[in-house]
Amino acid sequence: MRAGQRMRPFIGAALAWACAAAAHAGSPHAFRPPPFSSMPGGQYGALVREGYRIFEQTPRYAGEYTGDALSCESCHLDGGRRSDAVPLWAAFGMYPRYQTRAGQVISFQQRLQQCFQFSENGYPPPLDSQVMRALTAYSHWLASGAPIGVELPGGGLKPVPKTGHDPDPVAGRRVYANRCAVCHGSDGHGKKVDGQYRYPPLWGSASFNRGAGMAKLPVAAAFIKANMSYGHADLTDQQADDVAAWMELQDRPADPRKGVLAWLLER
Ligand code: HEC
Ligand code: HEC
Incomplete structure (x- = not known):
């Protein structure tokens, strides 16, 4: 207990440092999604906020479709904003698109279903479910002002160049x-x-x-x-x-x- 208390300021400082450093990471020329402070109001805004909550705490807010402890944000960092961490703003305008794995053209919502099935080790939310509506609205908002059908710098993941050695x-x-x-x-x-x-x-x-x-x-x-x-x-x-x-x-x-x-x- 006492050891835990002594650790707390240290962990706090370490996290503050990590967050400050993280805020400056990513591609310098990447598209900038709208800041959280400019989330819209009204019905659209409510849906966007709900999507953000699900994205950040998926097992809590979409537990019926989630089979592991991960949230979308565990991998899509900074609420899906971080470049070179598969940001949502880069993904949204690229659908529908042909996907080799599926052998067909899939919609953005079908892509979300895949992350539930595999990354969340869960079940695909139905296309007309509230979870799907909210996540789609949140992604749509993050992509505000982004061009449609254009690969954006900082989108997806940057492949690691071949090193000439097998992974060990x-x-x-x-x-x-x-x-x-x-x-x-x-x-x-x-x-x-x-x-x-x-x-x-x-x-x-x-x-x-x-x-x-x-x-x-x-x-x-x-x-x-x-x-x-x-x-x-x-x-x-x-x-x-x-x-x-x-x-x-x-x-x-x-x-x-x-x-x-x-x-x-x-x-
Ligand atoms: C374990 C890490 C992980 C989790 C958790 C995860 N994803 Fe993903 N997601 C990825 C990776 C990695 C890719 C890119 C896949 C690839 O390149 O094969 C991806 C791809 C995507 C794409 C398509 C991106 C594009 O550029 O086409 C979307 C949209 C997406 N995820 C949304 C979500 C949502 C919503 C959730 C939560 C319900 C989620 N993901 C949870 C790792 C994750
Ligand atoms: C300072 C703490 C810290 C260190 C060190 C760290 N990570 Fe992470 N890692 C995180 C956090 C926090 C997240 C989730 C981010 C979020 O939820 O916003 C994460 C997410 C991940 C994910 C995606 C989510 C998942 O569970 O699969 C992978 C993969 C990962 N880290 C691999 C690594 C590897 C490999 C190393 C060592 C090279 C490493 N991490 C070092 C804090 C750390």
């Missing part, structure tokens, strides 16, 4: 211990403060499943390189590849498209 999970394990475990826990299961996740789980039953984008090594490496450790992204390309390879070896929920047998075989 053993080296990745060291990177993890030195640079990640302090927040995400030495077991990778995240850390809670007052019963709420302060740091999200990177693997284990409360994390994204194997069907998620983040479960693919190049996607995880690109996210980590641009954004981790939080507020202080300074890994080399090789370190980002290595730690992503280490993450990929860990246990997590199976791809729901593959069924129970795959889940048993993967264990």
